[in-house]
Amino acid sequence: MERRPHAPRTPRRRRGIATALAFGLATVGLLPLAANATPADAAAEPTSTAAARGANVPYVEYEAEDGSYEGTLLEAEPDRPFGHTNFGTESSGRKSVRLNSTGQYVEFTSKSATNSIVVRNAIPDAPGGGGQEKTLSLYADGKFVQKLKLSSKHSWLYGNTDDPEGLTNRPGGDARRLFDESHALLKDSYPEGTEFRLQRDADDDAEYYVVDLIDLEQVAPPAEKPAECTSITEYGAKPDDGEDDTQAIQAAVTADQKGEIDCVWVPAGQWRQEQKILTVDPKYPGNPHNQVGIRDVTIRGAGMWHSQLYTLTPPHEAGGINHPHEGNFGFDIDDNTQISDLAIFGSGTIRGGDGGQEGGVGLNGRFGKNTKIKNVWIEHANVGAWVGRDYSNIPELWGPADGLEFSGMRIRNTYADGVNFSNGTRNSTVTDSALRNTGDDALAVWANKYVKDPSTDIGHDNAFTGNTIQLPWRANGVAIYGGYGNTIENNMIADTMNYPGIMLATDHDPLPFSGTTRITNNRLDRTGGKFWGESQEFGAITLFAAGQDIPGVTISDTEIHDSTYDGIQFKSGGGATPDVQLTNVKISKSNNGAGIRAHGGARGSAALCNVTISDSADGDTLIEPGSQFVIGEGCRN
Template sequence: MRRTRFGLRTITGLLLAGLVAAGLSPGTAGAAAKAARGPDLALGRSVTATGSHPGHPALHLTDGSQLTYWEGTLGSFPQSVRVDLGGTVRVEEVVLKLPAAWEARTQTLTVEGSTDGSSFTALSASAAHRFDPDRANTVTLTFPARAVRHLRVRLTANTGWNAAQLSAVEVYGEDGGGGPGQPPADGTDPALGRPVEASSTIHSFVAAHANDGRVDTYWESAGHPATLTVRLGAEADVTAVVVKLNPDAAWERRTQSIEVLGRDRSSSAYTTLKARADHTFTDDPLDRGEFNQVGIRDVTVRGAGMWHSQLHTLTPPHQAGGINHPHEGNFGFDIDDNTRISDLAIFGSGTIRGGDGGAEGGVGLNGLEFTGMRIRNTHADGVNLTNGSHDSTVQNSSFRNSGDDALAVWSSKHVKNPATDTGHDNHFRNNTVQLPWRANGIAIYGGHGNTVENNLVYDTMNYPGVMLATDHDPTPFSGQTLIAGNGLYRTGGAFWNEDQEFGALTLFAQGLDIPGVVIRDTDIHDSTYDGIQFKTGGGAMPDVRISDVTISESNNGSGILAMGGARGSATLTNVTVTGSAEGDVLIEPGSSFVINR
């Protein structure tokens, strides 16, 4: 095939899991016109808001989809959203979007930047900006480049709705990788990870999935015709373009009509590189298999998909005769070290909640990463980072119907060295928890540096959506514990013969103190009892910092409650409480807890 030099390319079709430009030899980068826009520096970054509608949280702003959107608290202005870019970068452009099909509206807003997250400077002054479907409901704001880490959009009015609304906050900068670069090495894929745009997307199947190097993610358009444009960043001689779908047999055989076009930086029009033609995609069926394992280390296990590759425990753990390590209590799979597991289903056979004498087991590990999981119908916890587990992350996963905490850090003191084997710097991010039938949505028991960020928790049966506690013999809390950007909906409940009532977000210093707690940018709605509850215990909860939190409809309790035996203090900043059955803020008689407002 004749090699053709181009800087951008377009693929037309419906579904793509992989997009690869192949057969390259270096070309000479010519004189470029204005540099192409670099990658979106906000994509996938942590984002928080002063308030959110329960069904439209702030995390939709950086998910790469224009179909999903954030909506602020109804009838409340000003509202703001804040994106943490992960490090200081020079930015010069912000693109704001609403769903492309929405009717036109004007929103008055300011864009601000900060290097430390506390002191903000205006990047684009307050002004009314029209979002028009004729311009894809997109507003682009440019300004002199500034070094920032935190970017904030403050909205004070919306002519189309009685709340602030945005579906995307995109951030671009001078050092975003969009300028002329070096040509790729011969034989490499210049499309991998480059900025990519689609004419349309549906649900969460965004354009970035087409060149992320994976076949288990994919882009899907909202209809035909559709285009996918990748900016290669430098000109190169290209001999082939490879398009892929997931080879899993679950993807049936299909035919798509595809045309490939490209242009170099000096051209304004695209040239056809491969004429439109029908191309058939076939699956790669694999024999269905079932596997049982006792212990693994230093291996990678990658299945053919959850419907085809399944791991089963054939013997209930408590009847396994000690085949697992004794200190693990014969629970679950014996995965020791340096192991990667993906693209499979695991079916456990355990139906009890403890080992011999009711003891609970587990091994402390570090550097664990759980992502893209679906955990369902467990008899105990979904994921419990225990016995000194540290520097681990659970993200972008879904938990439903767990028999204990869906997510937990349990920094148990029953370890070799309680002074060093603490649960620390673990992170729960961007997860969805639904219907735990016992205990909490998310819980932290001791340790330091642990965070709960940008999670959604729905419909707990009897315990909080999020709980910080010192029962279960943990090591002490120290440093900071951060609860930020979460949404708690219909959480809290009653347990222990219904003698104890729990708030949606509860702090329970049963014995040890719980210092260093920061709660911010959180939406708590329709709680069974209190929105935030400071429970009676033997320890104190000093200097809790609560900011930019919205609490609404605490059905059988207060917005914020300090029980009669609670000790400590909390400072409220920009906290909104409405619709509470027993008052906005209540300190029960006998309590020494102090709430500063």
């Protein structure tokens, strides 16, 4: 979702109305990220429910700086500046390791068996832009395993603007989105306790390598084809040959949609896809682009590491693609579709930039009812999944998502949103999913007005539950714009570059907030930041009533640690945030802000029950001069 500058905030003051509510949050050490675990620098003592937070991921995550290494430790400055070619700010835990010369390495001991590796890394762009490919050497217990292929094709966006459409792939000036990821399925499995080393050997000849984190995972063998499914190979697809398999994939999906087969099977292999899979030859000639999705289709793969769809052509270079706005890969979905156990790898390189170029969308459409997406890996797209289509597009096909389920998703390295619930999406969920390095909100509900009936088609009763969100390089971890009954629960959110970990806002002209919005049992580490020409500082949780009010907000059983600015922030705007309830909230170490801050133009009130705040630069609670906001203690039954 495009971000536009918010109204300037009142300059931060070191002195104001500050009230100590409680003190003394304990600290604990760093641990690998495993199932339901905290991202790096888990510093505040967890509550009794903390074990339920985050996704139940099958991999263990290791921070480079926590292992042994020979190289240069990169760290963010205290205000974590973004957009200035700053590797420290864009690193997980705000630290990474740079390998400058032959023989330098990062080494760590595995906590479980593994036969795969993912490395979050940065290497330089090509001198003229467009990225380059280099190798880095992997060793296990001192023995060479293989060369890992690293690429900067999908990183390095240049420009001094915070407008995403103003960034470019052409080198010059400051850069951002410096990191990308490389993954490999290894030939052998290695037991717990293996010493893995990423080493720069003599033939690893990038100018430098920055290693941020590593995922190790024991990947199961490919699943067998279910008896009821028909393989795309029966329609002419051939794995691993580099030829475009779109026609065969589309033919299989169309056959399923017509009831000729019961299920589409994508076997293990690399399958090239250069056009969006959709409903072909729609009977809507007045529509300038084909925006009719598939329905009544089941697509299954052998596992996200095994059945992988990929494109080689960036969408803006594809020419003549069948779905110009949403790109040349992935699926357009209208209703009753199930997709599971495969990967969708786009080839986007930019959002906007020269000529309004976009990186495509992995999954998009109306989604309708009975749609379930499970265990799908999406990478290098503009948006992972955009849920909803404007009513005016093709009115007779109106069918907003209702009961849509995303689970076990792995969405990484996008140029905009991870998953956006738009256009009246209701009763829908994202659960047990991991999102990393998204270029806009990792998860969002946008209750926009482009619906059939604004009085009823309001985004409502959606839930983002049990997800791990890391390193959004632009915008929020989770955002809700309007609607009612929406819930943000049991999530781990860490290392936002410039925006809050969680934001409720009425910018983007949404339908109003009403009823309740629940934010409960979440953990936020190192979130918030400075943006819009560095004129605005955002809290870890920010409520921004830009024009309309945001009523009915409850924040409970939540821990906020090591925020770049404020822990919880009530931002100046034309509306109010009345009667906010904070219960069982711990805020520690707001580095450059207050525990709770109300801006000078903020209106509304917050009642605090069992809220503890410690070690905040600007005091525990701060109401800026001119504010009509009221903060008080108060528990409700």
